[in-house]
Amino acid sequence: MAQLTGGDSSLLRRINSAVTLRALREGQVLTLTQLVGETGLSRPTVEGVIEGLIESGLVVEVDPAAAAVAAGTGKPGTESVRQRGRPARHFRFRAEAGHLLGVEIGTHGARAIISDLRGRTLGAYGRPIDETTEADERLALVRGTVAELLRRGAISRDTIWAVGVGTPGVVDSEGVVQLGTALPGWTGLDLANRLRRSFRCPVLVENDANLAAIGEHWKGAAVGRSDVVFVLAGLSPGAGSLIGGRLHRGFGGAAGEIGSLHVLGQEAEPSQLLSPSGKRLHDPLDEAAVARVLRLAQEGDHTAMDVRDRFLARLVRDVAALVLAIDPQIVVVGGWASGLAGVVEPLREQLSRLCLRPPEVQLSALGDAAIAIGAVKLALDHAETQLFSVEQ
Amino acid sequence: MAQLTGGDSSLLRRINSAVTLRALREGQVLTLTQLVGETGLSRPTVEGVIEGLIESGLVVEVDPAAAAVAAGTGKPGTESVRQRGRPARHFRFRAEAGHLLGVEIGTHGARAIISDLRGRTLGAYGRPIDETTEADERLALVRGTVAELLRRGAISRDTIWAVGVGTPGVVDSEGVVQLGTALPGWTGLDLANRLRRSFRCPVLVENDANLAAIGEHWKGAAVGRSDVVFVLAGLSPGAGSLIGGRLHRGFGGAAGEIGSLHVLGQEAEPSQLLSPSGKRLHDPLDEAAVARVLRLAQEGDHTAMDVRDRFLARLVRDVAALVLAIDPQIVVVGGWASGLAGVVEPLREQLSRLCLRPPEVQLSALGDAAIAIGAVKLALDHAETQLFSVEQ
Numbered sequence: 001m002a003q004l005t006g007g008d009s010s011l012l013r014r015i016n017s018a019v020t021l022r023a024l025r026e027g028q029v030l031t032l033t034q035l036v037g038e039t040g041l042s043r044p045t046v047e048g049v050i051e052g053l054i055e056s057g058l059v060v061e062v063d064p065a066a067a068a069v070a071a072g073t074g075k076p077g078t079e080s081v082r083q084r085g086r087p088a089r090h091f092r093f094r095a096e097a098g099h100l101l102g103v104e105i106g107t108h109g110a111r112a113i114i115s116d117l118r119g120r121t122l123g124a125y126g127r128p129i130d131e132t133t134e135a136d137e138r139l140a141l142v143r144g145t146v147a148e149l150l151r152r153g154a155i156s157r158d159t160i161w162a163v164g165v166g167t168p169g170v171v172d173s174e175g176v177v178q179l180g181t182a183l184p185g186w187t188g189l190d191l192a193n194r195l196r197r198s199f200r201c202p203v204l205v206e207n208d209a210n211l212a213a214i215g216e217h218w219k220g221a222a223v224g225r226s227d228v229v230f231v232l233a234g235l236s237p238g239a240g241s242l243i244g245g246r247l248h249r250g251f252g253g254a255a256g257e258i259g260s261l262h263v264l265g266q267e268a269e270p271s272q273l274l275s276p277s278g279k280r281l282h283d284p285l286d287e288a289a290v291a292r293v294l295r296l297a298q299e300g301d302h303t304a305m306d307v308r309d310r311f312l313a314r315l316v317r318d319v320a321a322l323v324l325a326i327d328p329q330i331v332v333v334g335g336w337a338s339g340l341a342g343v344v345e346p347l348r349e350q351l352s353r354l355c356l357r358p359p360e361v362q363l364s365a366l367g368d369a370a371i372a373i374g375a376v377k378l379a380l381d382h383a384e385t386q387l388f389s390v391e392q
Numbered sequence: 393m394a395q396l397t398g399g400d401s402s403l404l405r406r407i408n409s410a411v412t413l414r415a416l417r418e419g420q421v422l423t424l425t426q427l428v429g430e431t432g433l434s435r436p437t438v439e440g441v442i443e444g445l446i447e448s449g450l451v452v453e454v455d456p457a458a459a460a461v462a463a464g465t466g467k468p469g470t471e472s473v474r475q476r477g478r479p480a481r482h483f484r485f486r487a488e489a490g491h492l493l494g495v496e497i498g499t500h501g502a503r504a505i506i507s508d509l510r511g512r513t514l515g516a517y518g519r520p521i522d523e524t525t526e527a528d529e530r531l532a533l534v535r536g537t538v539a540e541l542l543r544r545g546a547i548s549r550d551t552i553w554a555v556g557v558g559t560p561g562v563v564d565s566e567g568v569v570q571l572g573t574a575l576p577g578w579t580g581l582d583l584a585n586r587l588r589r590s591f592r593c594p595v596l597v598e599n600d601a602n603l604a605a606i607g608e609h610w611k612g613a614a615v616g617r618s619d620v621v622f623v624l625a626g627l628s629p630g631a632g633s634l635i636g637g638r639l640h641r642g643f644g645g646a647a648g649e650i651g652s653l654h655v656l657g658q659e660a661e662p663s664q665l666l667s668p669s670g671k672r673l674h675d676p677l678d679e680a681a682v683a684r685v686l687r688l689a690q691e692g693d694h695t696a697m698d699v700r701d702r703f704l705a706r707l708v709r710d711v712a713a714l715v716l717a718i719d720p721q722i723v724v725v726g727g728w729a730s731g732l733a734g735v736v737e738p739l740r741e742q743l744s745r746l747c748l749r750p751p752e753v754q755l756s757a758l759g760d761a762a763i764a765i766g767a768v769k770l771a772l773d774h775a776e777t778q779l780f781s782v783e784q
Contacts, residue, residue: 170748179748227643239717243635250719251619252749258716321713324650325631327642356562356571356651357644 024093031088098161102375125149135185164378166211166371175205211374213240220365229328233335334364423480490553494767517541527577556770558603558763567597603766605632612757624727726756
């Protein structure tokens, strides 16, 4: 990117580069003539721009024969040969010229996904982390997770253009966790700065449910929908929403932090919801125990079914409050609760009873990867802003 | 407006007119020289544009002496006299060239407000309407309310440029009430078309709480705040919200329709909330009875205080759900419940307990007029779009 933002480039040249690059990125392999047609620039201008882009490593000239095979014509450059007496030059965007990294830092683990400059996933790696792990150790384990992912994919750290990070809690625009009760020592942590030391590129931090909403909108259950509510179901539920296709963070970055909704109805504490006895579980965040209860319920255990029903009642209430406030086109339910058999049907039923205009309800299509995929998209958007920006 | 959108005007001329008009509208009385400075247009261009605007009735030349007095200088055009040997011509925007009408159609009455083209209120008139009144009769009473307002202000119907209308329920972008249970015969009513017959100008219909949010943002408790939730407290509460200064209508226009939230906690029916005995009031929508109960509570009646507290608990729950979902900068509470003594303090207290980032909480500054004032703003925005638009 440095080549495109250098102080010696004129604004016009930068605009021409951005236009040419965009055409190549969307149009696969193109000839000079095709680029002239796509961009509306003159042939000499495109030639000059292309030379610069090749130097910067973002574009490469390809063998016309290979390009024709790739395009499925089987007739390599014949037309241009006829017209000009020499083969047309073919170019493609080098999506492999850089990488984007998406990281989820969760209560029970870390997960990292690496993509190319088109956002195609190249690899993923995750590891469990004990929920009691303190911040310093947790960050070390996150760095280890990223290192292992890069090692397995033989990807150099220096090729990463931007890093997106998802975490529970309220995150401000500087990447500081303003409030994060789900992870020990998390509140007040300058997460962006702490992680920036490990990379030579921008590190962007966002709330986990917000990233899951972005992820599902990009590649999951909410593709093509502009008004989306994503509910990260769990013992401490969170939500992220897109309004008009854009993330709605709220005035203080706390939109969708619905964890305290349950207090309003004087129902059981969240930790009690999944205790068969109705008492606090020994470990309120023991999601393995939760999964066990859900499995028992599916197998017909009546106590477990009762617990599951109480959980479902709370989920419905949380989602209904969001839907009534925001009126989205679609609600996507994710998080571990999405493993709950038949959660979608009763949710649909209840919402159509409660809402004036019930939204579509879908299970997450990305599952456990939703947050990390949203983090990749956050990084990709940042990289594209720089790539296609024409302002200094 | 017809003069500005005529087919014979060139785009450039229209742009120049819009620019000049905007300068005059914001800058009070201006001279030609000042207009040249404000607009960046040439003197002959401004002269031509001004002649057109005077012909259309939107601008008038004023007496320099009067203008100087109005501007508080006391030295009428001396500088220009020195420079050019003749007095400078002064012009002002004719805010009185047209009017905007805001109408609230409520369960218990109608209210209309008329303003000039700057949005200054020129008059208001309201009358009670029985809640059982059917749609046809209700519309006749609304027309009568408007007629009486115009009669009192000696304002001709033909000078109205746009009409904004607020009503309970879900209203679609065409002005059809998709769902409106608070008023008899309201669901399915093509309200915009029914009212359009009475006017020779655009009629725009919007949900009442949405308009109250716009009204408070324009002239009330939320001036200068871009993220606003307005709660129309009452037996069937509604809410409107602005996100980034713009109305958030929701995907289906139902955002903020939180009337069914109470069902989620299995609390009493809304009609029961304000019955001292806990039983249904004879008339669930008898707001006079509600006001009586609130007054008794203020006077120390223990049964009434208990009823008020249950009402408050519901209000807190409704508002908290909205705040957690949207994370606004400010919550404005209006509707008749705003008459409830001390509603704001307990609401603030509860919200700071429940919300990660508690918002500012204020009582409506516009009171009963909030919806009609928002309706005027809706009409004003429409008129300005046409006035300052440069596209056909």
